[in-house]
Amino acid sequence: MRWLSLFLLLFAPLFSQHGDDDDQLYLSLNISDGQRIQLSNGSTYAIAPADQIYSAYWITPFPIMLSESGDPAYPTKITNMYTGTFVRGKQLVTSEVLEEERQKQLEREKMDKTKPHPPEEKDKAKPETKPEAKPEATPKSQTPAKKPKVKPSTTSALLKQNHINL
Helix, strand or coil, rough: HHHHHHHHHHHHHHHHCCCCCCCEEEEEEEECCCCCCEEEECCCEEEEEEEEEEEECCCCCCCEEEEEEECCCCCCCECCCCCCCCEEEEEEHHHHHHHHHHHHHHHHHHHHCCCCCCCCHHHHHHCCCCCCCCCCCCCCEEECCCCCCCCHHHHHHHHHHHCCCC
């Protein structure tokens, strides 16, 4: 319990510096590894591709501060109040988010149509089997001849005769 009291004493100023006002925004959702984020007021922001390296690691919830970034493509500066890091973003209108999701769904369906499909269930149920051929009797003239057995003493004599040392 003592460590909890010490923690609150040390870090209470960080939590209370923004006051208890209800206007404080928090990060609610981190979508697609930081490509988009959703705030506590329901607004959604698309994050600049160069800044996604930072927003990908933002863990919810923490307080957010919004300001102007000066970038016309991503005009909003979204600052993590705990760490001080910021990313550039642009607010997405709900219809834009829905349209983007619809486009992604259409692309996934298109990709699924171009992929080869596994065989249907009816093909799996009855695997094609070829009738087994009965082995035909081979004539005695085609049977392989048996190799003569060589005694080890004969082999060593042959090796010595040819001056081969092992």
